[in-house]
Amino acid sequence: MGCLSDMVPLSKRVAVHQTRTGADCIFCYRQHLNARVLAANLNPANSILPIGKFLTMPIGPAQPATLPEPLLRIVEARHHDPFAVLGHHRGEDGNAIVRAFLPKAERVRINSAGIELERISGTDLFVWEGAAEKIKSHYQLSWYDKQGNLHTHYDPYTFPPQIGDFDLHLFGEGRHWHAYRFLGAHERTVDGIPGYQFAVWAPSASRVSVVGDFNRWDGRIHPMRIRGGSGVWELFIPDLSAGGLYKFEVRDQAGNAAVKIDPYASAFQERPDNAGILQPAVEFAWNDNDWMEQRIKFNWQQSPMSVYEVHLGSWQRDADGAFLNYRSLAEKLADYCAEMGFSHIELLPITEHPLDASWGYQATGYFAPTARFGSPEDFRWFVNHLHNCGIGILLDWVPAHFPRDTVALARYDGTALYEHADPRQGEHKDWGTLIFNFGRHEVKNFLLSSALYWLNEFHIDGLRVDAVASMLYLDYSRNEGEWIPNKYGGNENLDAVDFLRQLNTVSHEQHPGTLMIAEESTSWPQVSRPTYLGGLGFSMKWNMGWMHDTLSYMEKDPIYRHYHHDLLTFGLLYAFTENFVLPFSHDEVVHGKRSMLDKMPGDGWQKFASLRLLYSFMFTYPGKKLLFQGCEFGQGGEWNFDAEADWYLLERPQHQGIRKIVADLNQLYRSLPALHEIDFDSSGFEWIDCHDSSQSVLSYLRKSTDGKQIVACAFNFTPVPRENYRIGVPKPGFYREAINSDAELYGGSNVGNRGGVQSEPIDWMGRPHSIPMALPPLAGIVMVLDDSNDNTVLPVESTDELTGEPTEEIVNQPIAEKTTHEKTSPDTAEPKETTPNKTQKQAPDTEVT
Known part of the structure; x- marks a missing residue:
């Protein structure tokens, strides 16, 4: 049987129906239309009554199940192409047809034309048919809800697709580097009308809708159109403002609907809420x-x-x-x-x-x-x-x-x-x-x-x-x-x-x-x-291997370290196969691994000395550096993501000493080209002695690109001081003590080399020159070949831990002075103590180490 709308004269017929059987006709109720015509005592063949009147004649409440399938899909929010039904259309006779689906609406009108739409009985679908010249390409709908509140907005189903075919093509090929520019939610002005453009990729969905606080989270109100085989759904919704909340309601092929966040959203509510937040299209005033x-x-x-x-x-x-x-x-x-x-x-x-x-x-x-x-x-x-x-x-x-x-x-x-x-x-x-x-x-x-x-x-x-x-x-x-x-x-x-x-x-x-x-x-x-x-x-x-081996070594009691010397030397076999970062990261201070300080064996003094030694080794070893928060001042407990770092520990001198040496090591690392210019090539590193496992001592050279700057580094991984420990050096001269992790200002015992050592023409380790050093317990020494004519140093009274006798000892100068060879005393060299926490906690009277 043909579509029953054929009984309406051609001049008034709406030719948007999809089949001649009437099964998918938008404007027919099929078996009920004849009844409505007869009830009006009208001759269908001669009627000039607008089709909308047929559809709204009161013959009793129409059941949604009797609606043509396209209308029923709209009502049940399962239409994959709402633009085929809603919005502004033209009939075969040139007349305009306007349809809107507005749940909660009691009356609907088109503002610019002063036209009131009529409800399809038993539904929230509204329809009008009439002269095309009365309807603009974009029009505002005004409607009253059951509480009598007036709502006015442009009809979103009058706007054409906003995403270009080329964007979709590149996206489908995996070659669109900036898909966030068309997917997600973006403030747009289309044909002079402001609003937000929404798009989401969901190729297997049967229907996708925008839901938000602007439509009462109702998935029936703003269903989206799918863009061919791209799997991208899109919709421009006019009249929305920044700050609005939104998500997508996604209906799968089985008919199950789920509310999903926007994968491309640029802002969300704070947890536990998770809706996307519409952002304004305002450019930030960068000045970097x-x-x-x-x-x-x-x-x-x-x-x-x-x-x-x-x-x-x-x-x-x-x-x-x-x-x-x-x-x-x-x-x-x-x-x-x-x-x-x-x-x-x-x-x-x-x-x-x-x-x-x-x-x-x-x-x-x-x-x-x-x-x-x-x-x-x-x-x-x-x-x-x-x-x-x-x-x-x-x-x-x-x-x-x-x-x-x-x-x-x-x-x-x-x-x-x-x-x-x-x-x-x-x-x-x-x-x-x-x-x-x-x-x-x-x-x-x-x-x-x-x-x-x-x-x-x-x-x-x-x-x-x-x-x-x-x-x-x-x-x-x-x-x-x-x-x-x-x-x-x-x-x-x-x-x-x-x-x-x-x-x-x-x-x-x-x-x-x-x-x-x-x-x-x-x-x-x-x-x-x-x-x-x-x-x-x-x-x-x-460099995860270096990190694991080094920490494994440092966690061992010093008396046993000589059995594991290879843990410190093995890393140099592969140190230049990659461009490495040396990481002491968050992963090493959680889940029972203990804090960096607590990993160190021994009593409280030894723990702090070992941590200063470890950081000295790290900052002179080839590779860029990474240190997790709290490690720079020796936090005592493991990292707790749910509380701030233990800044109150900086009230204690030992923790101040850790932070001070990290700051000085950073400055030394930045100021000496030999420590950073050749991190990824073996030409910047040379062993002095990697075999002294019996004393658990390591020594090596770092060199600058031009070869002019020589830095000699020596590390004593036991609590036994080493007097006159001799190492070979490539050039004669005065080797200035740039860093001594045992210096008093770091909390150490102040064993050192009185500011530096003059080389001697004694062959050692295959080198024509050598320097005798005092290696403090659990400490690292960094010596820089001084190219200055002024090799004098400032003596400071201290006690030589090697002999127990009063001596004139040189304590590390602040890095800024050392690099310019200026002299200062420990009192004037003391860096300013600050902490990022203005409201420090009170430190307990008893220190826990």
């Missing part, structure tokens, strides 16, 4: 141009780089324990880093995350700085301020896995979208998280866009990529039968390798001078070598 220009030319390989790793939620808090704002943190961190001599800070992940206890490593918002500390604008201010203070910013970034939270990425459209479907590929059982499908173009686009978003939109200076080893190996932390080999039968994750190479290549191309750093704990080759040489393309890699 000098920093950004210099960064492009920054020779990081030959420059000092000392990184302070910070967890913003526990570095410092308000007096009442509340989080500080990004702006306040920026000011305090800038001052503290300048005082301590750190060149960069590295932030534990600040991408939005629901669980504080994850430290940020289980992210749900890959494009949003966490709301715990303020807004995106506040975080831009944070970066801008630190840059203007000469401090670089690195972010921990987590592309390896994501949490199972049902409101976030997990099974986003009812299928394994961002993750692998097979748990042997898609689950991290140890962490209870899901693994990204790096082989899917759109997933790679999501992650690449996230990385570039932070570099571009927030001027971040580099990313430290977390858990790279878990990405590279298909059998990472898996037993036999729990993983699937690659197509060659191996355990390498080829998709992840391709992704990491692409990530590093694009990041370096798009943002020259930025640093990409890998936390990679295996022997995977060429992690920090260029991709054109077969490497992964990272700038640097954390």
Whole structure:
């Protein structure tokens, strides 16, 4: 049977029906239309009654089940293409047809035309048909709710698609580096009408809607259109304002609807709430141009780089324990880093995350700085301020896995979208998280866009990529039968390798001078070598082997260390195979591993002496440096993410001494080219003696690029002082004592070399010259070949711990004076004591060591 609307004269017929059977006709009730016509005592063949009148004749309440399928899909919020039904359409006769679905509306009118729409009985669908000239391309709908409140807004279903086909094409190929510019929610003005453009990727969804506080979180009101086979749904909603809250309601193929956050949202509510927040399209007033220009030319390989790793939620808090704002943190961190001599800070992940206890490593918002500390604008201010203070910013970034939270990425459209479907590929059982499908173009686009978003939109200076080893190996932390080999039968994750190479290549191309750093704990080759040489393309890699071996050695009782001498020397066999960072990170001071201070064996004095020794060894060893918050002053307990660092410990001289030597080591490292110019090549390092295991002493040389600066370093890893310990040196001259970790101003016993030692023409260790040194107990000595004509030093009264007799001893001068060969006394050299915590806790009377 033909469509019953055929009975209406052609001039009044609405020819939008989809089949001749009437099953999908928008304007027919099929079996009920004849009854309505007869009830009106009208002749269908001759009627000139507008079709809308037929559809609203009171013949009893119409049941939604009797609606034509397209209308029923709108009512039940399961139509995949609402633009085919709603909005402004033209009939075959040229008349305009306007349809709107407005739950809660009692009356609806078109403002500009003064036309009232009529309700389709038993539904919240409203329709009008009439002369096309009465309807503008964009019109406002005004409607009253049951409480009599007036609502006015432009009809969103009159606006054409806003995302270009080329963007969708690049996105589908995995080559759109800035997908965040069209996906997510963005303030737009379309045809002079302001609003927000929404877009989300959900290819297997049967329907997606924008829900928010502007539509009572009702998924029926703003269903989106899907853009062909791209899997992208979009909708422009006019009249929305910044600050509004929103999510997406996603209906899967089985008809189950779930409310999901926007994967590309640029701001979220503070946990436990998790809605996206509409952000204004306002450009931040950056004034870090000098920093950004210099960064492009920054020779990081030959420059000092000392990184302070910070967890913003526990570095410092308000007096009442509340989080500080990004702006306040920026000011305090800038001052503290300048005082301590750190060149960069590295932030534990600040991408939005629901669980504080994850430290940020289980992210749900890959494009949003966490709301715990303020807004995106506040975080831009944070970066801008630190840059203007000469401090670089690195972010921990987590592309390896994501949490199972049902409101976030997990099974986003009812299928394994961002993750692998097979748990042997898609689950991290140890962490209870899901693994990204790096082989899917759109997933790679999501992650690449996230990385570039932070570099571009927030001027971040580099990313430290977390858990790279878990990405590279298909059998990472898996037993036999729990993983699937690659197509060659191996355990390498080829998709992840391709992704990491692409990530590093694009990041370096798009943002020259930025640093990409890998936390990679295996022997995977060429992690920090260029991709054109077969490497992964990272700038640097954390030296996890050096860190583990060194801490393992330091944790041993000094009496047994000579059996484990190789733990300190083995690292030099591979020290120059990668561009290494030496990390004492957050991971080493949690989960029962104890604080850095508490790892050290012995009594309280020995613990502090050993920690000063360890830091002296670290700052003279080849590689860039990284130290976690609290480690720089010898925090006594493990890191607690839920409380600020124990700043009150700085009331104690021993902890002040740790902080003082870290500041001096930073300054020494920055001021001596021999300690930083050749960190990644063996030409900058030379053993003096690596074989003295019986006395647990190590000594080596560091050299500058031009070979003119010579730094001799010697370390005594036992509490036994070594008098007249002789080491060979390549050149004659006066070797100035630049750092002595046993100096009194650091809390040591003040055994030293009276400011320096003149070399002697005595062959030693195959070298024509040598110097006799006093090696203090559990201490490191750094001697710099002095090229100054003034080799005099200032004597200071002290007691020689080797003899017990009063002597004139030289105590370390502050680094600034030492580099200019100025003389000072310990009293005048004392650095200003400050702490970033203005409200220090009272230190207990009894010290716990």
